[in-house]
Amino acid sequence: MPMLIAKRLLGALPNLLGIVLITFLLTRALPGDPAAFFAGPAGTQEAVQQVREKLGLNRSLPEQFWIYVKDLARGDLGNALSTGQPVRQELISRLPASLELVLASLVFAVSIAIPLGIAAARHPNSWIDHACRLVTTAGVSLPTFFTGLLLAYVLYYLLGWAPSPIGRMDPYLTAPAAVTGFYTIDSLIAGDVKLFVASAKQMILPVLTLGIFVLAPLARMTRASMLAVLSADFVRTARASGLSTPTVLVRYALRNALLPVVTTLGMVFSFLLGMSVIVEKVFAWPGVGSFALEALVASDYAPVQGFVLTMAVLYTLLNLVIDLLYVVIDPRVRLAS
Template structure:
């Protein structure tokens, strides 16, 4: 098990190297001159040159690349020019915020979408099936910023159920000492129920926004996958043996139908993580997405490279987890490991 895990991990190394090279080159070919941007509009050409030399941008591309990789190896992702902080610190600060939001949104989406998809497949053509279709269509066709604003309008402005969409915590709440960086978990660990409630209240609406978006693919795949498994021969055998409907649907059909669902979950999670920039903007969420966008606008290379690298690593880890999960569910995969 361990060796197959390590072997699987090793296969990710070439793609990570590729990501490093591509992001480095991409940030260099982007329009915009970092030195000019930071020197300000009134700076003299000499001042700009001076800043350029200080940033090491006057060196040739290969030299810059060597510098960058040397830094990477020692864990140095460079310094953000906009925040003045080492990029690694910024990411460590902000990544948990994004991850918590995305994961929570995904959990809500799974909790709604999987049962809905199963029901839609079992009662094909019934009202559940139509509801499933409507939810899925609405979910994909409404842009996230729109559903986000709509939810804020309804739940904050009209109903007043949700707190102001201003970040992860109420202004008056004390953030707990970061242990995992996930506010919900950290507050639970120290038993701070009040802050937990506040964090949860702040999280609910943005997470629901993401969940609505993620519902569609998960429901559709669950339904399609359940339908094909329900018409398979071993389900017929199970029915012909007189097994109860619950046993047939859960133990026989759903466990087999889970495999494509899990693959989809991995994809949904990774694109949620990258694409929740808009949600972070709408809810003033101090996450990694809004951070990267601001850096990109400022032609601030280091945070952008750091962001892409962090995303790539998360993607690799996530896929690894999915592969392992696959092995747990499907014994046929385990053998090939």
């Protein structure tokens, strides 16, 4: 197991270096001049030139890249000109908000998609199978921003079931003391049930928006994988041996159908990281996605580079977790690795 982890981490290093280079070049290709933006509309050419020299934008691209790599090796991601704070500090303070949203959406999607896919595979062409197809088709067809706005209009404006989409916490409440950065967990640690309920309510709309998006591919893959496994000889043998239906479904069928589902789970998690940028903006969620989007509009290079690099590291760690789950689900994978 340690050798597998070491091999995966070493294999990810060239990918991370390539991402650093591509992100650096793409940010420099963005339209607009950050020096002119931060000098202001009334800034003279001399003022713009002074800002450009201060930011190091007057140097050649190889020089800028070399300086960026040296700073990156020291753990320095630069300063966010739009906020005046170090990018690393901004990412550390905002990343828990994004991860709480993404993980809650993933739990919601998995808790519905896998049982729905199993039920649809057990009863093909039934009403539940048709319902599964309808849900998966709607999930992959509706744009995330449209789903978010529609849910806000129906659940908040029309029905009043959800709180106003104004961020992580009601402005009249105080955030819990930071332990994990997850408001729901930190409020439970503090023993404040009222704060936990308030923070959980604020997550309803964004979690539903992201969860519906990733529920569709998970349910579809679970259904397809279970259909293939349920028709296998070893499942028919288990049924003929008199084993109970839950035992056959969970211990024999589901475990053998999980590998493609886990692969899809890793893919949709990466989709969640990307889609959270839009959802955070729609619901005023103060995560890294909205921070990077604001920096992108302002042509602020450092936050955009730091955001992309952070997402790349998270995706690398996710792939490592998926590989380890393969070994847990099917020990034969360990032999192949």
